[in-house]
Amino acid sequence: MCADKTSDTAQDTPDYKSTLNLPKTDFPMRAGLPKREPGWLERWAQIGVYDKLREKKGREPFTLHDGPPYANGHLHIGHALNKTIKDMIVRSHQMMGHDSRYVPGWDCHGLPIEWKIEEQYRAKGKDKDAVDMIEFRQECRAFAEKWVDIQREEFKRLGITGNWDDPYLTMDYHAEAVIAEEFMKFLMNGTLYQGSKPVMWSPVEKTALAEAEIEYHDHKSHTIWVKFLIVRAVEKTGARSQLIGVNVVIWTTTPWTIPSNRAIAFNPELSYGLYKVTSAPEGNWAKKGDHYLLADNLAEDVMKSAKVDEFIRKRDVSADQLDLVICGHPLRSVDGGEGEWDFDVPMLPGDHVTDEAGTGFVHTAPSHGADDYILGIKHGLQMTHNVIEDGSFRQSLPLFGGEVIITPKGKEGGANTAVISKLAEGGALIARGRVTHSYPHSWRSKAPVIFRNTPQWFAAVDRDIDDGQSEMGDTIRERALNSIDKLVKWHPQTGRNRLFAMIETRPDWVLSRQRAWGVPLTCFVKKDAMPHDEDFLMRDPAVNARVVAAFETEGADCWYKDGAKARFLGSDYNPDEWEQVFDVLDVWFDSGSTHSFVLRDRADGTEDGIADVYMEGTDQHRGWFHSSLLQACGTKGRAPYRNVVTHGFTLDEKGNKMSKSLGNTIVPEKVVQQYGADILRLWVAQTDYTADQRIGPEILKGVADSYRRLRNTMRYMLGSLSEFTEADRMDVADMPELERWVLHRLAELDHKVRTGYAAYDFQGVFSAVFNFATVDLSSFYFDIRKDALYCDGDTERRRAARTVLDILYHRLTTWLAPILVFTMEEVWLERFGDAESSVHLEDFPETPADWLNEPLAAKWAKVRGVRRVVTAALEVQRTEKVIGASLEAAPVVHVRDSDVLEALKSVTFEDVCITSAVELSGDPSPAEAFRLPEADGVGVVFEKAEGAKCQRCWKILPDVGNHTHDGVCGRCNDALS
Incomplete structure (x- = not known):
């Protein structure tokens, strides 16, 4: 094998190093990516690469619709992962022959931005409520614009291609007009209604929250065991009458909901018993002689919590006995209650009751729980309005008026302890304690939330829609479930199961938020009418059209201008008879509507308003995938996507969730500054993004090592192809077997690359290409052919090897271009460096099918x-x-x-x-x-x-020294001649 030589040849032997065909290239081994990548970005902008690709005619469109990130801060590692995967999808499909379009977008409305402006106000001692609504909204708009510009440059630095000059923003006037128009389709098709039911409510942010805006953290809650005295039975059978004077015991972790109790639920399938306390400490809440109704599987735990020394089970209590039994409210007899709780508390059957924890009986407050609400609707229980928007009890509530559940800073107020104290005062407690459990928090404020009954606007998911789009079903739920199964491909398939289960059981969609920065619910309600009345909602196409036209030219701010109501209602209606709704739409409705103003309305959208692919994190099964599906099924009758690709979360090297407090966060900007964006992109390509990924300093070092090995392979090819021209090219049919074996491997790899990219399997693509480059090429083919490349003269063997190297170069460079966008551009420009050239303007080369040669491959194996x-x-x-x-x-x-x-x-x-x-x-x-x-x-x-050592190729052969040139073998002598 020949190599650069510094051997101790005899002084009278010529130095043949200059006669070798050593690699010649200016391509550096040290990449210097952090400093050099910005130059390539500038070059792409000057060439207009994205626009030039759009000029390629006759190509099948491929559109990845961007799930909009939120415009309120610097990028985190999840953003980098997400946008890089999207970029690989877009670039690879373009290079496989599509017109691959990518319009980046941003979510601009909503609470996070509003919250930031309010924080600025609080720092200045400024009252938000004293600020003009339009002025406040304009400050929110300016804040979003600032972060859109910052994030755009951060995304571009990662090498993300797209229509950066014309992105979509949910706060653009046309976008706001379409969002309002899409909302009014729900208004017109009968799925919109106003209802009063418990929703997740943030007392800190004073608004309802969607499930997608909730995260679960450990929370330490009060626990209480409360006695409800059985006072009578609706039907006085002997068995039921025997229970009068007995206490039903409930257990709850939300003592503040007890004032809103309206029933107790039991499960007819559980085993219940009547228990008597036979021994208890002096002064104990649970006293000797007390009788309690408890689930048999939980009785011992309850008695232990109540510090009971001894107890007996007296007899069974059947479901028939429990049904139609009436209790008194535990606050009924507390002094100062003013008769507020002087009502019956019925025992009601409910399937949601279990004997896994608690007592086997569930305290039911229909205004503060999902199961409670369902049970309340079924049995006509009264809804309460005891808790107001700031998370405190209404001032008029006896005993507890003004007590706070969650403070404005997200801490526990005094409501729980106030309720517990009054229950203890009335002798209604048998035990209390604390428990740490998983509890819902707002993902923005990180504060606990509560279930609170408020009037909200909903989209009904089970109402028939008469819109002529019933191919997938008559209701939103039917259309969504059928779309999931019949129209969409899922990558991975588990995404289908996750979303299907959510849609199958989800309640109606809460559309309204009690905030300021967003698209308003553009509808009017009749004064003095009730939500169930036929004429409660105005449904007038002319009014709707005026709203949309105004939004197009002025944006949604015009809804808040003086005289807006009269302007939109026109001369056909008396403004005094109608109320204008000022709630804003859930931001998930904004982003869920993007298919309309991006895919449907833009010239670079799609003909049918449907995207080829949506790609986001697994949390978006309850977020963007979910809301887009519901929104589109309500307005166009089907899902707005054909493929859904999902990635997992990013963890640190130990598998822990990243947290600033733990100091284990990885900031994309710092990775780019240290290694370059291509190393970050290579990390993405090397991970199984469908699961959770890990990243950290040691992992990045390993990625950088893989990069260096690959870079070395590309450098070797470039050096060996120095001065290669078409005149040097050899026909495949005339090549030696070894070269034809390489071409066979290339043909196999071409199939893997194309099918892998088509299936969004970047790990599979990179692994196959990298192993080929480092094992088949560097460790085998290059190792063998180095001698011929360096030492042969103009032989067929050398010409064949260089021809194969040129073929390899074109394929490896383009195949890897969607992943290593900067490095492969550098490799490309090393050979094709004219002003308008770019690897990103190329397609994957077509690979002849006849390169496949299984018998030859078997032989070389x-x-x-x-x-x-x-x-x-x-x-x-x-x-x-x-x-x-x-x-x-x-x-x-x-x-x-x-x-x-x-x-x-x-x-x-x-x-x-x-x-x-x-x-x-x-x-x-x-x-x-x-x-x-x-x-x-x-x-x-x-x-x-x-034999002797050839001083040119270093082979030891018998004929060395027997030729014209001193100290060489016959092959080298011919090359020198």
Whole structure:
């Protein structure tokens, strides 16, 4: 094998180094990506690469619709992962022959931005409520604009391609007009209604929250065991009458909801008993002689919590006995209650009751729980309005008026302890405690939320829609479920199961938020009418059209201008008879509507308003995937996407969630500054993004090492292709077997690359290409052909090798371009550096099908198998200092299989093994032969090469010194001549 030489040749022997065809390239081994990448970004902007790609005619469109990030802060590692995956999808489909479009977008309305402006107000001692609504909204708009510009540059620095000059923003006037128009489709098709039911409410942010805006954290709650005295039975059978005077015991972790109690639920399938306390400490809340109704599986735990010394089970209590039994409210007799709780508390059957924790009886407050509400509706229980928007009890509530559940700073107020104290005062408690459990919090303020009954606007998911789009079903839920199963492909498939289960059981969609920065619910309600009245909601296409037209030219701010109501109602209605709704839409409705003003309305959208792919994190099954599906099913009758691709979350190296407090966050900007964006992109390509990924300093070092190995492969090809021209190209049919084997491997790889990219499997693509480059090429083909490339003259073997290198170059460079966008541009420009050239303007080269040659591949698999034994045998000799290089060897290779032996004889096996000679034998292997367990029937006997060392190629051959040029072999003599 030839290499750069600094050998101690005799002084009278010529130095042949200058006669070798050594690699020539200016491509540096040290990438210097952090400093050099911005230059390529500038070049792409000058060339207008994205726009030039749009000029390619006759290509099938492919559209990835961008799930909008929120415009309120610098990018985190999740943003980098998300946008890089999207970029790889867009670029790879473009290079596979599509017109691959990508319009980046931003979510601009909503509470996070509003919250930031309010924080600024609080810092200045400014009262938000004293600020003009439009002025406040304009401050929110300016805040969003600032962060859109910042994030745009941060995304571009990661090498993300797209229509950056014309992104979509949910706060653009046209976007606001379309969002309002889409909302009014729900108004017109009958799915919109106003209802009063418990929703997750943030007392800190004073608004309802969607499930997607909730995260769960450990929270320490009060726990109380409360007695409800049975006072009578609706039907006085003997069994029921015997329960009068007995206490039903409930357990709750939300004592503040007790004032809103309206019933107790039990499960007819559970086993219940009547228990008597027979011994208890003096002064204990649970006293000797007390009788309690409890689920049998929980009785012992309850008595232990109540510090009862001894108790007995007196008898069974059946579901029939419990049904129609009436209790008194535990606050009924507390002084100062003013008769507020002087009402019946019925016992009602409910499937949601279990005996896994608590008492087997569930305190039911229909205004403060989902199951409670359902049970309340079924049995006509009264809804309460005891808790106001700031998370405190209404001032008129006896005993507790003004008490706070959650303070404006997200801390526990005094409501729980106030309720507990009054229950204890009235003798209604048998135990109290604290428990740490998973509890819902707002993902913005990080504060606990409460279930609170408020009037809200809903989209009904189970109402029939008469809009002529019933192919997927008549209701939003039916259309969504059918779309999931019949119209959408899921990557991975588990995404289908997750979203299907959510849609199958979800309640009606809460559309309204009690905030200021957003698109208002553009509807009017009739004064003095009730929500269930036929004329409660105005449904007038002319009014709707005036609203949309105004939003197009003035934006949604015009809804808040003086005289807006009269302007929109026009002369057909008396403004005094109608009320204008000022709630704003849930921001998930904004982003869920983006398919309309991006895919449907833009010139770079899609003909049918449907995206080829939506790609987001797994949390978006309850977020953007979910809201987009519901919104589109309500307005266009089907899902707005054909494929849904999901990625997991990003964790630190130990698998922990990233947190500023833990100091384990990875900031994309810092990774780019240290390593370059291509290293971050390579990390994305090397991970299984469908699961949670890990990143950290050690992982990034490993990624950088993979990058260096790949860069070295590309550098070697560039150097070996120096001055290669079309005149040097050789026909495939005339190539040696080794080159044709490489082309066979390329054809196999071409299929893997294309199918992998089409299936969004970047890990599979990169793994296949990287292993090919480092194993098949660097460790095998390049190793073998280095001698011919360096030392041959203008031989067919060298021309064939360089032709294959050129073929490899074009494929590896383009195949890797969607991943390593900067590096492959550098590799491309090293050979094709004219002003308008870019690898990102190229397609993947077509690979001839006849390059596939399975018989040849099978033969070379046998050759490589024997080569591994020879290489291992020589490594033993090298380790023992018998030889310094493999060219000093001329091993004898014994091969038992005659077919394998013939295969070896048909190739120049010494070149394959990088030895100066090889003797092949079918004789049995002698005892001293080197063997490998996995290569049965192959033995290698080491022999040293005979002859002199060629001072040009370093092979040891008998003919060295017998030619015109001193100290060289015949092959090198011919090359020198």
